[in-house]
Structure formats: structure tokens, C-alpha cells
Amino acid sequence: MRRGAFIGVIIGLISLWGGLDLQAQDEAQAILQNLGTNFDKLEKFQVDANVKVDVEFIKIKDRLIKIRFEKPDKFTFDSEGLALLPKNGMQMEYLTLIGKGYTSIMAGQEDVAGVRTKIIKVIPEVENEDIILAQMWIDPVANRIVKMKTYTKKSGSYLIEFSYKNHPFNLPDQIVVTFDISALTLPAKMMSEFQPQAEKVKEGPQQAKVIVQYSNYRVN
């Protein structure tokens, strides 16, 4: 009797856990679907972007570029001068991610800049995709991404932090893309070994930060 009851409790707990797990998955799915739905009506937009590159060994003034988006994922950048843009982070990769097949897992909650966010891990199901894993901090109330950490095969990991000013389509007014560049070598770095007068390139872990401020959205 006692043994039977014990097994029954275990099965019950497992079922409950499984049920809860399924429930969490459903919640993650729902939040991501909500996010996707928000952008369904977004056919195209144009925006001006001020790009500021904050890297120790890169010297460049802030650049003003024009960004054009056309559904589903076509981005074009138009710069008068030469602009240095982060390879990942400026092309709404999250849209592409949730637009294709994926598995999502709730990973808890966290307050980010005073906003209660749900943490969702997203694993793309599409093969040959560069993104291996993405972790999103989503504000379910405002239905927008607050933060996203992405792990890629070719370009390492990068973090995007979003700021908003209540745009209708929840388009951000600023993003900050942060990524590791410690492994980056410059041809000139080798040259500095042979130029006694030249400055040495700093060794050790280095981060790059690109701050993009958007203004003057022209949507659809």
C-alpha cells in the first residue's frame, strides 16, 4: 500500500513537472508569437541611424547612415562616407530567428533596467543556420525585446541591449551591440613588432561596443 502510494506520488510529481514544463514551453512560444505578430504588419521602413563605434583600437567619428528594411528580411545600408557596422545586431536577427522553426525554453525572469522580463532561450531548428542559440529578455507587457544574447558559429557571441520610445511597431530608438574582439588580429599588429617607434597593440580580453541611435522612422 505504502509502496504504491509512494510510486503514485512520484508519478504525480513527474506529471506535474512535465505538465509545468509543457506549460512553460507554451508560454515561451506564446510570447515569441506575440512578438512576431507585432511585426507582421511591418512591410517596410526607413530610418536614420547614428552609429558610434566604441573600440579601443578603432578611431572613427560617429556616422550617420540610412537603413531601409523590406519584408521579410531585406536590409540595405546607405552611408555617405565609410561606416563601420557590427556584423550582427543591426538586421533584426530576432525576426529571422522566430520566423523560422525553433525550439524555445523559458529560462526564468529578470529585471532589466527596471522592467520585469521573461528570459527565453531559442534554439533554431534550421540546419546550417549561423545562430546556435539565442537568449532573449522580453518584456511581455510591452511586447518587445529588452536584451538579447546570441551565440553564433562564425562570429562568436554578441549582446544587444534595446531602448524604446514607444514606437507603434516597437521599433527601438537605440541599440547597443557588445561583442568580444580579443581574437581579432590586425596585420599592422605584426608590423608594430618591427616598428620600434609605433604603439603596441594592447593584449588581453577586449570588447567592442557599437551604439546605434535611430531617428526619423518612416514606416510602410
Added chain:
Amino acid sequence: MAPYIEIKNLSKHYGDLKAVDGLSMQVMPGDIYGFLGPNGSGKSTTIRMLLSLIRPTSGQILLFGHDLAVDRYQTLGRVGALIEKPDFYNYLSARKNLEILGKLSKVRNLNSRIDEVLDMVGLLPRAKSVVRTFSLGMKQRLGIAQALLHKPDLIILDEPTNGLDPQGQKEIRDLVKSLSQESNITILISSHILFEIEQIANRMVIINKGKALVEGNVHDLINGDDRQVTYIVDNSDSVRSILPGSAWEPKFQKSSPDRVWFRITKEEIPMLTAYLIEKGIRIYAIEPVRSLEDFFLQLTENETIN
């Protein structure tokens, strides 16, 4: 009148080598002055010092009474020179070469003067030709033209007939004579061709091992001493057989089958000739009297022996 060139105790040493050793000489206005010496005697070094191409080790050079070390520009403006082989800017025409040199010498009415000197040396038709296309003789004549360009009072010629054919040599000799006689230009001429110096120079110096051996009037130097006279006879043995005991025996030098050499003065030539004829010797020719070449060789050989 002050000498145009006065060299006082001039020396040039290259380490232990004394290229010029206490040389003194004078070139008077109007002279055609022969500057002679064997190879390596210091002629070119002296000429280069005269033209301030080389700095003397010691001594003094006066040109027109002015110290060359002090008044280089004033004095060189009155001197024209052709040193050794004539070298020009081979990639430029004859006219252009003379233009450059004329500007350096601040020649007035340069273009007409260029025409004049080119005509003087017979190169006017080739004025526009690039010097690279000139023969050695033409370059030599161009060299004389550049020396005359600025109407100098003194011309220094270092072996001006080098490489010329006999016709060319004669032309240069005639030109030198006319420059002296018609233009009253004083000329210092260095040459290995002693015959032509004898022809044109009135005064000369002979140097060897950097020192002056003798200086003076050409005629007086040549004719003042014994000279070698050659008799061309039918049989030199017959001449030798009549000499013992005669006054002419000490004057005998040497003989070959048909020649006999005597060292006698100019005045003794007719006397010896008469003696030989009297003794039945058949004389076919008497070689020229004492030449500069003889004088030169005798002087420099003695110097070498001494």
C-alpha cells in the same frame, strides 16, 4: 711690363710624391711660351694649379700681377684654357655648350661671339650638331673655340694638337701664331710635339721631376750649344780611318754603315764638311742642325743620369 704668369717656388706634394718641386717661371705679355717636359714631369699639375683646379702645397702663382689665391675670379676671367683632351656636354650641341660656358664667363653679345669663334675654328656649319657626333679633331677645335670665347688675354693650351692629323696640327699651329700676332694674345702651350714648339714658341721652359731645368729664349737655348750632326756617307769606315790624330776625333760620337755622328757647334759644320771632302769622303747629306728634340732629350737624359 709685369709678367702675365709668374710662378714662384711652386710645389705640389701628394704624400711623399713631389709632383711639382719648387718650380719658378715667367710668361711675359706677347709670348708664345713653350712648356715642355717628359711624361710625369709635372706639366699638367702645374697647368691645373695655374687654373686653380688644384691647390698648391706651397709657393705663389701670380696672374697679371694678381695673386691667384686671392683674386681668382678677376684673373680667371682673362684666361682661356684647353686642358688635355677636350671634354664637353656630349648630349648638347656645340652652340649650347658654348652658350653655357659663355654665360659662366659673362660674355657680352654671346650669340654673335659664338658664331665668331666657331667660324674661327671652322665649326660654324656644325654649330647645332650634338657634340657626341664630333670627331676628335672637331672636339679639339671646339676646345680652342671655348678658350677664345671670352676674348682672353692669356690662353693656356695643354697639348692642343693631340690626336690631330698633320693637316689639323698645322691648322692649330697657324691659329696659335695668328692669335699671337694679330690678336696679341699671350699663349702658354704644352706639347710633346717638340718640332711644333720649335716652330711657334719664342720662349720656353723645360721641366723634369717637377723642377725647371732650363728657361729662356728658344732660339738661344737651341743654338747656343753643341748639337748632334749626322753625315750620310758612302762608307763610314773611310771616315773613321781619317779621324785618328785629327782635331775632329774627340767630336766623333758613333757610326753606322752609312752614317757618322759628330757633336759639334753650328760654326764647326762647314769646317768639318770641308775636312771630310778634302779627305775624299763622299757626303750625300747632312742631317738638320741641332733641334729642340735633341736639346730636350739631352737635357732630360742628363737629368735622369744625374
Added chain:
Amino acid sequence: MRQLISIELYKIFSKPRTYIGFGAIFVIISAIEIGIKIKGDDMFAMILQNLSDRFIFEGKLINMYGVGYVILNTLWIHVPILVALVTGDLLAGEANSGTFRIILTRPVSRVKLIISKFLAGWLYTFLLIVFMIFLSAVWGWILFGPGDMLVMTTKVSIIGSDDLIWRFGCAYMYGFLCMTTVATMSYFLSALSDNSIGPIIGTIALIIGITVISTVGASLLKPVLPYFFTTYLTSWQKFFNTEFTFSMISHDILIQFIYILAFFFITLFYFRKKDILS
């Protein structure tokens, strides 16, 4: 003096060898410009390979300024040879051809002759650099047009096109100063020689030799490197530092001037006393 300089310039520009310099500059710059036009994308892709892992470049990467920068990098390699080709011949050539005998027997000051020859050689160097600028600008404008410039040294800098003209101007002026040092050195060697091959080869050998030794034995020669003028031949790059201040290059300029004055005055004093035996 003006007449002497004009005579020397006339002699320089009457010689075929003078045009070798201009011809070589034309060929080299044209080859670089056309080569970059054809293969520039591949070239820049290779250079930016590492950065391309993390960044994308938007805008006209290959433009007249970027190509001009590449051309400037060749400055210290081929231009010294072309400069020495003429300046190394200024005195040695006269000795070799025997023309000192007709020049220096004229009422001309040796000091004025030395100065006028030097100035003529210096003007030739100036015209060579101007020709280089002109060709680089014309080809660049026709083939690429203006744009911002990417400079990769130990840093990556992107300089706006509105901020480049003065930098290029200063870089070329500094390059001209360095080539003046080369010209003066070969002029000095020319005074010592009776044959122009010696000064030309000597100049190139010294520049390349000192540069190689400085590179290979950098640690060994560290105390004396700051005193070699070759150490500063590439200092024009400092003008493309976004934080450029004049103090960064003032020492380098001073070194060049010291060498120019030293070589020139040694040449002057030596030649005044020299026996002309050729």
C-alpha cells in the same frame, strides 16, 4: 646665382636619365591605380579579413584617398632610387665626363656652383613629387572618386574625406623633406666620386641596408636608431593619426633637417678644397 641654377636645370632636363624618373612614376602609379581598380576588392577583402568577422564596411571603401595612401607607402621604396639617379650624377657626372675642366676654369665660385647644382637637384626632386601627387590625384579622381579613408596601422582609423586633404598635403610635404635628405646624401656621395654609379648605388644601399639592419637588429640597435634618418622615412603616416599633433612629428622633421644641413655643408667644404684631377 639664378643663371647658374637655370644652367644646371637645363643640363638636368637635357639628359635622358632625368625622364626615367618621371616615366617610372607614371608607370608605377598607373599600375597601382589600375591594379586596384581591377583587383582592389580582393585586396581589401584580404586586408580586412579579420575585421570582417566582426564588422561590415558600408560605403566606398576603395576611393582616391585610400589608393593615394597605398601609393604614399611606395614612396620610400622607389622614389629614393629615382632621386639619386639624378642627384648622384650632379657632381660625379661632371668629373666622369671631364667637364669640370671647362667649368671650373671659368670665373665661377665653387661655392655658388655647389649651391646652384644642389638647388637644381632639389627642384628636380620637388617636380618629381609634384608629378606623383598630380598623377595620383588625377587617376584617383577618374577611377575612384573621393571618399573616407581607412587607415590600418596598429589602430584602425576611418578619416572623413573633408579631413583628408590637409593630411595628404602634409604627408607629401614631409615625404618631400625626406627625399631632400636622400638627394643631399647622394649629392654628398657624388662629390666623393668620379663616377655616378657609385653615388647612386651607394645611396640605395645605405637606405635599404640601414632599414634592414634597423628592422632585424631592432633590439640591438635601439640606442642609435633614433639618430638614423631612415628610421623616420615612414613618419608621414603620423599625419593620418586621428589624434595628430605637431609634436608627434617635430622630432622627425628636425632629424631630417640636421642630416640635410650636415650632408650639404660637408659637401660644400669638401668640394671647395678638392683637387680636380679628372
